[in-house]
Amino acid sequence: MTKGATATSNIYLPHLVTIEDVRDEAPDIRTFRLVFKDEAHREAFDFKAGQFALYSAFGLGESTFCVASSPTRKGYVECTFRRTGRVTGALAELSVGDTMGFRGPYGNWFPIDEWKGKNLVFVAGGIALPPVRSVIWNCLDRRADFGDITIVYGAKTVEDLVYKHELAEWDAMADVNLVQTVDPGGETDDWKGEVGFVPTVLEEAAPKPENTIAVMCGPPIMIKFSLQSLEKLGFSPDNVYTTLENKMKCGVGKCGRCNVGDIYICKEGPVYTATEVKKMYNDF
Amino acid sequence: MVYKPVTSAGEVESDYIVPGNSFKEFLFPQTEPVASFTIGSEVSGGGVELRDVKIDPPETVIFGSRPCDAASVASLRSVFTWDFVDEFYTKREDRATVITVTCTRGDESCFCTEVGLSPESPDGSDVLLRETDKGDYIVETLTDKGRAFVEKHKSVFEAKSEGKPKKLFEPDKLEVDLEKVGEWLKDKENYESPLWAELARKCIGCGACTFSCPTCHCFDITDEGVYSEGERRKNWDACQFDHFTLHASGHNPRDTQYKRWRNRFMCKFNFYPEKFSSKGCVGCGRCIRVCPVRLDITEVMEAISKA
Numbered sequence: 274m275t276k277g278a279t280a281t282s283n284i285y286l287p288h289l290v291t292i293e294d295v296r297d298e299a300p301d302i303r304t305f306r307l308v309f310k311d312e313a314h315r316e317a318f319d320f321k322a323g324q325f326a327l328y329s330a331f332g333l334g335e336s337t338f339c340v341a342s343s344p345t346r347k348g349y350v351e352c353t354f355r356r357t358g359r360v361t362g363a364l365a366e367l368s369v370g371d372t373m374g375f376r377g378p379y380g381n382w383f384p385i386d387e388w389k390g391k392n393l394v395f396v397a398g399g400i401a402l403p404p405v406r407s408v409i410w411n412c413l414d415r416r417a418d419f420g421d422i423t424i425v426y427g428a429k430t431v432e433d434l435v436y437k438h439e440l441a442e443w444d445a446m447a448d449v450n451l452v453q454t455v456d457p458g459g460e461t462d463d464w465k466g467e468v469g470f471v472p473t474v475l476e477e478a479a480p481k482p483e484n485t486i487a488v489m490c491g492p493p494i495m496i497k498f499s500l501q502s503l504e505k506l507g508f509s510p511d512n513v514y515t516t517l518e519n520k521m522k523c524g525v526g527k528c529g530r531c532n533v534g535d536i537y538i539c540k541e542g543p544v545y546t547a548t549e550v551k552k553m554y555n556d557f
Numbered sequence: 558m559v560y561k562p563v564t565s566a567g568e569v570e571s572d573y574i575v576p577g578n579s580f581k582e583f584l585f586p587q588t589e590p591v592a593s594f595t596i597g598s599e600v601s602g603g604g605v606e607l608r609d610v611k612i613d614p615p616e617t618v619i620f621g622s623r624p625c626d627a628a629s630v631a632s633l634r635s636v637f638t639w640d641f642v643d644e645f646y647t648k649r650e651d652r653a654t655v656i657t658v659t660c661t662r663g664d665e666s667c668f669c670t671e672v673g674l675s676p677e678s679p680d681g682s683d684v685l686l687r688e689t690d691k692g693d694y695i696v697e698t699l700t701d702k703g704r705a706f707v708e709k710h711k712s713v714f715e716a717k718s719e720g721k722p723k724k725l726f727e728p729d730k731l732e733v734d735l736e737k738v739g740e741w742l743k744d745k746e747n748y749e750s751p752l753w754a755e756l757a758r759k760c761i762g763c764g765a766c767t768f769s770c771p772t773c774h775c776f777d778i779t780d781e782g783v784y785s786e787g788e789r790r791k792n793w794d795a796c797q798f799d800h801f802t803l804h805a806s807g808h809n810p811r812d813t814q815y816k817r818w819r820n821r822f823m824c825k826f827n828f829y830p831e832k833f834s835s836k837g838c839v840g841c842g843r844c845i846r847v848c849p850v851r852l853d854i855t856e857v858m859e860a861i862s863k864a
Contacts (some may be wrong), residue, residue, distance in 0.1 A: 283644065523778060
């Protein structure tokens with residue numbers, strides 16, 4: 274399912290992109306809207322929800338994030354990242370009009386076309402909402418193709434919730450059931466959402482497993498527990514999808530860093546069903 | 558004794574077991590630029606000028622390779638051409654002619670026969686030379702590249718050898734059942750076996766085994782330079798280093814050294830043969846010779862054979 278080699282023969286050469294918009298999402302978490310400098314590439318560029326890319330701060334290096342925007346929104350790509358290290362620290366210093374690098378899209382994707390006519394449940398924790406957000410908007414932009422849509426999203430604190438304006442937008446949609454939660458102690462006086470960890474809140478929300486696809490992303494510990502919760506709710510592991518955003522450096526199956534046992538996440542992933550995850554070595 | 562560029566025949570040695578380095582560094586250099594950039598006001602629009610690196614390697618002859626090293630070329634190629642083609646590697650390999658000399662000497666670290674090779678394996682060689690008791694070589698050409706090379710340098714190769722081939726080295730027979738090792742590794746239950754921590758407890762994570770290994774291919778991509786001007790480079794890296802799989806979040810799937818060592822062993826004897834149908838280990842023995850704590854990969858192969 275991997276997208277083949279890019280037009281250039283140098284597989285490590287990024288494309289230049291301009292930062293068109295910067296949005297602060299949460300403390301140290303920021304979204305960039307990026308536009309390719311090369312007009313022809315901007316027109317030709319395509320990707321699928323779930324794919325990832327390498328983003329360059331020239332002079333400091335590259336970091337891997339999923340593409341956070343939906344492929345239905347043409348002309349730009351968005352990434353959301355947390356300032357944690359050297360590269361993300363440098364990216365966080367950039368502003369509108371600045372140039373950075375984009376290499377991708379890489380990896381496989383969520384098979385959205387196969388989900389036509391099904392109900393959808395999205396489960397995400399903290400900074401893991403961006404890959405799921407790409408799928409959510411992709412599905413909302415073709416709303417008639419799907420049944421009920423439930424989103425369960427949690428973060429440590431109210432402040433740490435990303436895409437707050439979009440959460441409000443989803444909350445206001447009559448045909449979307451949004452359940453928001455924060456970890457115990459992370460609530461504020463005016464918090465109207467749930468208080469509790471994502472897997473627990475997910476079990477309480479109890480989405481029906483019949484004819485339903487679950488899409489889930491979070492830190493490794495949340496993935497492990499949410500998979501158990503979905504199983505308890507009666508979801509078949511074949512209908513549960515997750516994306517394993519392992520440490521990646523080359524993105525193209527060469528640098529040898531992202532493997533989970535014999536599986537190279539960058540080439541054979543990052544999107545897997547729970548059935549596939551269960552078969553993996555305990556190495557992520 | 559090392560593989561290194563030479564400018565005269567006098568610099569070429571013949572009395573060695575295996576060179577200290579493998580020749581992978583001439584196909585996949587320890588460090589090489591993949592792009593260069595200029596940042597700042599001198600660039601139009603005040604942005605970034607990004608320049609491609611076109612790789613145009615010279616014709617190279619690897620003379621005096623050993624059969625184990627020659628066999629490693631197929632393993633490197635399988636990784637560097639898996640879907641995406643890394644031309645930095647393939648162009649160098651395409652222009653390299655490998656002339657191998659079969660092994661009449663060896664030491665207790667050599668174990669090529671345990672991984673299905675031998676002191677006269679032809680795998681990966683373009684020309685195979687056998688030393689004779691008269692001090693010359695019997696020449697066998699194995700590929701078009703090798704035939705073309707011998708044809709082009711006829712004057713060097715045309716003298717007829719009068720001698721008999723020297724006796725080849727015979728590595729010690731170990732108690733290794735490679736098929737059993739492969740099967741044991743495939744069983745996911747064994748991934749959590751206490752054997753791993755026990756066998757790899759000595760490992761200090763120095764990475765010497767991976768850097769000297771002819772088949773290890775892992776690398777990092779980093780930017781180097783001054784504020785306004787720099788290069789993006791591929792640099793050798795090693796799965797034995799603790800930062801190798803460290804996530805930005807602080808989570809590290811291989812957070813202790815035995816897990817990193819397990820990964821290296823799994824890579825060589827499970828992932829490579831399964832995934833690429835090529836050898837992850839060619840039995841050159843460098844990892845044994847360079848290990849500062851004498852962690853011997855063959856002892857692990859033997860232990861798993863008996864598990």
